[in-house]
Every structure is written in C-alpha cells, then in structure tokens.
Amino acid sequence: MQGVAASRADARVRPEREDDGAPELPVDVRRRISALARTPRLLIACDYDGALTPTDTGDTNTARPHPLAVRALRELADLPATTCAVISSRPLTSLATLSRLPAEIHLVGAHGTEPDTALHTHPSNKPTALQALREHVEATATCYIGGGDGEEDALAHLTGPDAGIRVGEHTAPTMAAHTIPDTPTAALFLAALVTERRAWTFGERPTPIERLSLLSNQTSVALVGPDARLAWLCHPEPDSGAVFAEILGGRSAGTFALAPAHGGQPLGQRYEPGTMTVHTRFAGLHVTDYLAHPTQRGRTDLVRVLSGTAPTLVEFAPRPDFGRTPVRLRAHTDGLVVQGADFPMVLHAPGVQWAIDHDGVHDSARATVHPTSEHPVVLELRLGTGDLSAAPVAETDRRRAVRDHWAGWLDTLSLPVAARELAARSALTLRGLCTPSGGVMAAATTSLPEEIGGVRNWDYRYCWLRDGALTVRALVSLGSTAEADAFLDWVHRVVATVPSPELLRPLYTLAGTDLGPEETIESLAGYAGSRPVRVGNAADHQVQLDVFGPVVELIADLAHRRGVLADRDWELVRSMAEAVARRWHEPDHGIWEERDEPRQRVYSKVMCWVTLDRAVRLAGRFGRVVDPVWGPLAADIAAEVVAKGWNETVGAYTTAYEGEDLDAASLHIGLSGLLDPANERFQATVTAVEAGLRQGPTVYRYRRDDGLPGGEGGFHLCTAWLIEAYLLTGRGVEAEELFAHLVERAGPTGLIPEEFDPDSERALGNHPQAYSHLGLIRCAQLLDRHR
Structure with a gap:
C-alpha cells in the first residue's frame, strides 16, 4: 500500500x-x-x-x-x-x-x-x-x-x-x-x-532508522536525523513522555529543525571522534549538537550551534507528552518560553526574532538566523528550568567538557582490533544508555517497528535485569567497571522491594520502580504508519526465569577482574541461586517475551543452570559457603535439558521441550558451556539454526507462530550468537563472513538498531539497541582471539 x-x-x-x-x-x-x-x-x-x-x-x-x-x-x-x-x-x-x-x-x-x-x-x-x-x-x-x-x-x-x-x-x-x-x-x-x-x-516518509544518531549525557538521550531534525527527546527521564517525537508522529509530534533557508540538502553527518557530539553539514551551514552535562537534577540542556555562511531557517514546536499537552510560546528578548508542560521549558536564543503561529491547539515558532564562522548562533533548549539568562560557562568550554568526558573515558578502554572504530562507537553507545540511577535502557526509543505497518512495536526505554547485566558486562570486558557497580546498586535496591528474589519482575523503570499499565498513544501515526505506539511494557508481569543467570555472570566477571568478591554481591548471588532453586522447573515466557502461553524453554533452563554453576564456581574460588543442593541441582538441570531439549525429528535442540520449532537462543546450550562445543548435538544445532533461521546477512530469533500477527526482521544479537557458535565449532571462515555482514548493518554514524529485514534491506526495531552493540563488541573480541 x-x-x-x-x-x-x-x-x-x-x-x-x-x-x-x-x-x-x-x-x-x-x-x-x-x-x-x-x-x-x-x-x-x-x-x-x-x-x-x-x-x-x-x-x-x-x-x-x-x-x-x-x-x-x-x-x-x-x-x-x-x-x-x-x-x-x-x-x-x-x-x-x-x-x-x-x-x-x-x-x-x-x-x-x-x-x-x-x-x-x-x-x-x-x-x-x-x-x-x-x-x-x-x-x-x-x-x-x-x-x-x-x-x-x-x-x-x-x-x-x-x-x-x-x-x-x-x-x-x-x-x-x-x-x-x-x-x-x-x-x-x-x-x-x-x-x-x-x-x-x-506515516510521513520517515528517516531510515539506522541513520538516526544518538545524543546522550547519561541523564537524557535524544536522536537527531541526518538532516539535523530533532527526532526524539523525552523529559524529565528517558522513559518519560516525549517532548519531541517526530520519528513517531511527524511534525505534529514535535519539531526542532534547522536547515539552510535556500533549501539545500544535508551533505553528511558524523560524530566528533570519541564523543557523543554530532556534526551535520550542509552547503554553507554546519550544525553541532550535544547534550550538555546537567548542572542540576531534573534539567536537560540540548545545545545546537550553527556556523557557516548560509541564512538558516529554524522551526521550533515542542509537543510535550507525545503531543497530548497543548503548548503556548511566549517570545522574550533572550528566547522563547514554553507554557503548558508539566515542567518549565525555554529555548535560549538571544536576539532571534520569532514568528509565532497558533493552530487552535498548539503554538509553533519560526525564525531566520544568520550565523557566521566567527560568530555562530547558539540555540539552547533547556528542559526543567525557566531560566533564560546566559549560561555561566561559555559554549566552547561546555563543548570541551563534553568531549573530555567521553573521549577521556574511551581512552581507558581496551578495545578489540577487529572493527575497532565500530567497537568504540558501540562502547560509547552502551555507556550512553546507562543512567545515573544505575538503570540501563535496553534501547533509546519506543515503538520503532519490527515490521513496517505491523503491530510489533514495543517500548524498550526501561531497564531489564537481563539486558542491563549484559550491557554493563560488555563494558567490564573492555575495562570499565563503574557502570556495572551502578547497575548492581540498582539491582540491590530493586531486590529490597520484593519479599523474595524469585518474585523479581523482568524489567522496571530506570528509577527501579514498577511500570504503569501499558497504553497506546492514539494520536501518533507511528513510524511509517506502524501502530500502535506503545508506552509501558506488559512484559513486566511475565515469568522470565533466565534473568538470574546474566546477573550472576556479571558478578563473576567483576570478581575475577578485581580478584575479590564483595560480600553484598555474594548475597545477591545467593538470592539468585535460591530463586532458581525454587522456580527452575516452571514454564516461562522466555527471553523473547512472547505474549503466548509459557513453555519449558531450553534457553531459560540453560540460564538457570548458569546461575547455579557460576555460583558454585565463585564460592570455590573466593572461599564462600554454598548451599549443598546447588551443585547436584545444577547437574540435574543440565541432564534434563540435554535429554528433553533435544528433538530427534528436527535433529537439534529446539525452543522448548514440547515443540519442534527452532530458537537461536538455544545455541546457549553450547555458548554457556553446558555442552562441550565439540558435542555432536551442539554442532547439529548450529547447523539447524543456520539452515532454518539464517537468511543471508542476518539471523532470526525464531520462525514459529508466537500468537501475534505479522512478522519481524532478523535479530542482530542472534547474528552475534551464531558468529560465536561458528567460532566455537571451528568454522572461522563462516564467522568472519557473518561478522562482516553485521558490521555492514551499522548506520553511517556507527549505530545499530534491533533488527534487519533482508528482503527490503531496511533496519527495524528500537534504536540504538544495547543488544546489537554488545553483540558486536563480543564478536570483535572473540575474532581477535581467533585471529
């Protein structure tokens, strides 16, 4: 259509x-x-x-x-x-x-x-x-x-x-x-x-997802299109309502656009090396965008610097709460005051003459500015404050502080040689998804579709126990542990809110609180008409028994790196192991959060085994006392998975005990060490996943009917898993080939969304996706060892 x-x-x-x-x-x-x-x-x-x-x-x-x-x-x-x-x-x-x-x-x-x-x-x-x-x-x-x-x-x-x-x-x-x-x-x-x-x-003709660039100061995130249009920004938290949601609703969902008045097209966009500062170039115009370090709690400053020779048209139309809150704009000598939102908001723009239009509901503002290389125009969108006075620190000094924050951190990492620049951008992206609370966003957006025009549109702006642990574990592997410490602080606070650890939910808000009900934003058309646009995520009420394993593996990695196991982290390991001991035998919804009946999933059982196996190993190395049932129970879980997870008809380990459908997550029966990679059944599973779930440059999660209409693209994390499985089974050539395809899936500025559709050759899913970037880092590290 x-x-x-x-x-x-x-x-x-x-x-x-x-x-x-x-x-x-x-x-x-x-x-x-x-x-x-x-x-x-x-x-x-x-x-x-x-x-x-x-x-x-x-x-x-x-x-x-x-x-x-x-x-x-x-x-x-x-x-x-x-x-x-x-x-x-x-x-x-x-x-x-x-x-x-x-x-x-x-x-x-x-x-x-x-x-x-x-x-x-x-x-x-x-x-x-x-x-x-x-x-x-x-x-x-x-x-x-x-x-x-x-x-x-x-x-x-x-x-x-x-x-x-x-x-x-x-x-x-x-x-x-x-x-x-x-x-x-x-x-x-x-x-x-x-x-x-x-x-x-x-939907309006949307920007290709992979061409959106992420801004972050770790308190807030934003997305900027290749044409310097602000596509996404939420406030006061990244999981709050959007103030600018053009990527989901077109201009009516919020506009902050900069372009030459003569109508020239953008010539290119790039990150300043080692930073989260984005440069967009037009003929005669250069736009620099960054999120400044917050000067006070609850405040976000988006700084946009215009330099060059071209007169520039500025369009400004904030639309708080996904456009559901009417706003009025009031012009002042030093900029615009936005009225109507639940928080104060101004655009600091001294001397700019604004034309304000009213459509009966909202106000919009337009202006033409005249930057020069010597005297750039600086526009500062300030959220959480009504202060229109000049910033106490010069813009050039603020930009330098932002550069030093990111580039200085990047210099401390041990980056892989394989795809080094892309791995560096992935590391910056993962850190950009980490927040001051310790919560880690699974992705920066909501409702970017897994199928154009489809209904598989989910809100990923929250913190999953699994995703957060995997994200900061990737940073630990590169040499940065501060994010892992903050995340574990977050986990401890969340665990303290439940009577028993087996009652943990799979995900929480970034602050560590329960999510509200999942709702749809009826006023938004969705990306390319893909609806519904969802806020919240009903998966927070699911049973996902795999979430304990990644947390315990994170603690194990930290302890091995530091040579010491903190008492509080051991207590968390004990909690995770006890949760597994009580519930491992139950069916669950699994890593993919299918909105269908729970099943006895192979991946979930493997992660239950990982929880107990790593707990026993940690105790042995660091002299901790273990519950005597953990070791035998781990052996029992492994034996059951090996016996019941194998399907003779398919010739592979399948999704669940009772089915014949394949799932890329079942590769973890070998990736985790439960089975020796040389095991014939694991190698047969790798071959089956390759034959049944790989399509050219990408790997699908599964092909089964999951109870939802429509389809989805290949999942980049699954591609990374198959690369790892190739390496473990001695198929280095195939691993190198598939890794090259994964690298090609990155957008022009190095960001990778959730999925890729090999038929239409377009990116899909929320963006940037932590899974995709941590998968790329993992594969690059493994290829370094292989080479």
Whole structure:
C-alpha cells in the first residue's frame, strides 16, 4: 500500500492555503479533522446538494460536485479502513449520472431508500441508511456532512466520536457539532482530512532508522536525523513522555529543525571522534549538537550551534507528552518560553526574532538566523528550568567538557582490533544508555517497528535485569567497571522491594520502580504508519526465569577482574541461586517475551543452570559457603535439558521441550558451556539454526507462530550468537563472513538498531539497541582471539 501511495504523490489533494484565496477552516473543525483522521475505521458520508455542490447554482439538474471535493473523496476512499458515501434526496440513477463519482464511493439515493450494492438491507430514510453503512463497515467513527434541507435527523443520530458538519447559513438550530459556511469550505475540509488521514495511515516518509544518531549525557538521550531534525527527546527521564517525537508522529509530534533557508540538502553527518557530539553539514551551514552535562537534577540542556555562511531557517514546536499537552510560546528578548508542560521549558536564543503561529491547539515558532564562522548562533533548549539568562560557562568550554568526558573515558578502554572504530562507537553507545540511577535502557526509543505497518512495536526505554547485566558486562570486558557497580546498586535496591528474589519482575523503570499499565498513544501515526505506539511494557508481569543467570555472570566477571568478591554481591548471588532453586522447573515466557502461553524453554533452563554453576564456581574460588543442593541441582538441570531439549525429528535442540520449532537462543546450550562445543548435538544445532533461521546477512530469533500477527526482521544479537557458535565449532571462515555482514548493518554514524529485514534491506526495531552493540563488541573480541 505504501508503494501505491508514494507513486501518487504528484496527484494528491493538497488543501489550498489561505493566502491562495481559499477559505480558512474554523479552529474547532481543524481539531475534529485530527480526531477523525486517527480513528481505526472511518466512514465519511455527505449530502449531495448543499454539501458537495451549492444549492444556489440555478439549474439543479446540472449541478456538479466541487472538483476539490471529488478528488478528496476519491483519495479518501482509496485509503485503507476508510469508506466514503453520498446519501442524497435525488434518485439513485440521477445521483450516479450527475456526480460521476467512482464505484468505490457508495451512493444512496431517494432520501436514503435506494442504496447501491454495498448494502443488503433496504433503509427507510437517511438516518437508517447512515446506520446501515456504519454497521456494514464497522466504523469506529462517522463524519456526516449535511448541506440541504432535511439533514437534522441524520445529524441527530451521531454519537460519541462521530462528527456532524452543517454546511451553509441556516437560521434554525442544528444538531451538528460544527458549521462551515459553504461548499468550497466543505471541499477544503475533505481535502484536509485526506492529508491527515494519509499521514496517519502511512506515516510521513520517515528517516531510515539506522541513520538516526544518538545524543546522550547519561541523564537524557535524544536522536537527531541526518538532516539535523530533532527526532526524539523525552523529559524529565528517558522513559518519560516525549517532548519531541517526530520519528513517531511527524511534525505534529514535535519539531526542532534547522536547515539552510535556500533549501539545500544535508551533505553528511558524523560524530566528533570519541564523543557523543554530532556534526551535520550542509552547503554553507554546519550544525553541532550535544547534550550538555546537567548542572542540576531534573534539567536537560540540548545545545545546537550553527556556523557557516548560509541564512538558516529554524522551526521550533515542542509537543510535550507525545503531543497530548497543548503548548503556548511566549517570545522574550533572550528566547522563547514554553507554557503548558508539566515542567518549565525555554529555548535560549538571544536576539532571534520569532514568528509565532497558533493552530487552535498548539503554538509553533519560526525564525531566520544568520550565523557566521566567527560568530555562530547558539540555540539552547533547556528542559526543567525557566531560566533564560546566559549560561555561566561559555559554549566552547561546555563543548570541551563534553568531549573530555567521553573521549577521556574511551581512552581507558581496551578495545578489540577487529572493527575497532565500530567497537568504540558501540562502547560509547552502551555507556550512553546507562543512567545515573544505575538503570540501563535496553534501547533509546519506543515503538520503532519490527515490521513496517505491523503491530510489533514495543517500548524498550526501561531497564531489564537481563539486558542491563549484559550491557554493563560488555563494558567490564573492555575495562570499565563503574557502570556495572551502578547497575548492581540498582539491582540491590530493586531486590529490597520484593519479599523474595524469585518474585523479581523482568524489567522496571530506570528509577527501579514498577511500570504503569501499558497504553497506546492514539494520536501518533507511528513510524511509517506502524501502530500502535506503545508506552509501558506488559512484559513486566511475565515469568522470565533466565534473568538470574546474566546477573550472576556479571558478578563473576567483576570478581575475577578485581580478584575479590564483595560480600553484598555474594548475597545477591545467593538470592539468585535460591530463586532458581525454587522456580527452575516452571514454564516461562522466555527471553523473547512472547505474549503466548509459557513453555519449558531450553534457553531459560540453560540460564538457570548458569546461575547455579557460576555460583558454585565463585564460592570455590573466593572461599564462600554454598548451599549443598546447588551443585547436584545444577547437574540435574543440565541432564534434563540435554535429554528433553533435544528433538530427534528436527535433529537439534529446539525452543522448548514440547515443540519442534527452532530458537537461536538455544545455541546457549553450547555458548554457556553446558555442552562441550565439540558435542555432536551442539554442532547439529548450529547447523539447524543456520539452515532454518539464517537468511543471508542476518539471523532470526525464531520462525514459529508466537500468537501475534505479522512478522519481524532478523535479530542482530542472534547474528552475534551464531558468529560465536561458528567460532566455537571451528568454522572461522563462516564467522568472519557473518561478522562482516553485521558490521555492514551499522548506520553511517556507527549505530545499530534491533533488527534487519533482508528482503527490503531496511533496519527495524528500537534504536540504538544495547543488544546489537554488545553483540558486536563480543564478536570483535572473540575474532581477535581467533585471529
């Protein structure tokens, strides 16, 4: 469908602007257009005389519909889940001849009593015809546009999200929620509805996910597109509501854009080496973006520096809480004050002259600035403060402090030789996903889709026990332990909130608290029309018994690196082992958090074994006392997995004991050391995963029916696992080849999202994804050893 929509771009209806002589739609009507455009199944029904054609044209036998209205109805009817109809007092044959509307627009004549073939009932009047249409298409909202006499009965039957539009000047009261003056304005209404409905259905043409660059100061994160548009920023926390969510909702979800006034295209984007500062270059314009170090708790400063010779157009339209909070902008000598959000917000921009527009709900601001190389223009978006005074530290000094913070840390790491620059960017990215609370984001975003147009859109801005442990463990392997210490502090605080460790949830907010209910943001169209846009994650109520293993392995790595095992960390190991001892035998939802029935999953059992195995080893090395049941229980779990996880028909270890479906996570039966890599059954599993789950440059998690519609791309972490499995089984050439493919999946600035679709060759999923970057680091380290 998107290809069809794109191919018709030149022929699309475009509402004429006010300065072109077209009438202006009232504010209440514009608001209703936005609401109607976002309903799942929309019915638009119009009267003919008075709505589509004026009633004062003289000869009613030759009255043609307004051309703009006809084009709009055609395009609306061409959109998915959108039905158009004309219900007229004219006889059906006359209506068809006169209107010349295409067959996809349903016609009902003779005051609603003569339907076309769409309806199998025989309505008795306009209201019953409208109701029959509504039921036939299962409309979630109906818009009825009435213009002539006898419209009030139909308008009176509209309820809830329905909208009644009365056209023309009428002295009698109307049941319609809105009135517009004439037929040209009704045509403009339909044209505007086309624009918003299409954007809602397909989404605006989005930036490829892998081309988005991450900004971070470890308190906040943001994404900047290759055209210097701010695509994503939340406040006051990275898992709070978005202030700018253009990547999910287009301009209406928040805009902060910088571009040459002459309209030139971006020439390139890069990170300043070793930092999280992003440079975007246009002809005559250079944009530098970074998040400054926070000067106070709850404050975020996004600094945007413009230099060069080109006059630059600035667009600024914050939309707090995913655009659900109306905002007003107030211009001051030193910038703009944003009113309406739950927290103070200003744009520090001394001397800039702003033009402020109001669309009836929100304000937007525009300005043209004139930077030079000697005198750059500095724009500072300050969230969490209303202070418009000059910063006490010069911008160049703030930028230098940011550079030193990141580059100085990077210099302390022991980076792999393989793909060294990409591994360095991966390390910076992982650290950028770590927060002051110790919580670690699984990814910076929510609802970037696993399938374009699909429903597999999840919120990854939280801290998973598993993901967080794997992320900071990757940093430990490079030589940085501060992030692991902070994460373990976070884990200790979370464990203290539950009566027993086996009751831990798989994920929590970055602050370590329970998530609220998962909800959808109905006002956002989603990336490329992929809905729903979700906030929260219902997986926090699942049973995931694999989460204990990564935490214990992290503690083991720290202890081995330091030569000492902290008492509190040993107590955490004991808690994890006890949790496994109580629950290892249960079915669970597993690492992929499938919203289906729990199963006896091989990967989860392997991670239960890892928990006990590493606990026993730690105790032996550091002289700790173990529960005597741990060793035998670990052996029992291993024996059960080896026996029950193997499927003779498939010739591999499968997802779960009771099924024949493959899962890349089951490779961990060898990657973890439970089985010797030389074991024939492990090698057969590697071959089966390669044959069944690898497609060219990527590896899928699984191919089974998981209870959700649609599909997904290959998962970069699974690609990393197969690379490791190749190396363990002596297949170095295949490992090198697949690693080269993984490296190629990185975007121009070195960031990697969650997934890759080998058919469309496009990136998918939330971005940047910690799993993808830690997988790349792990593979680079293993290849160094192999080489």
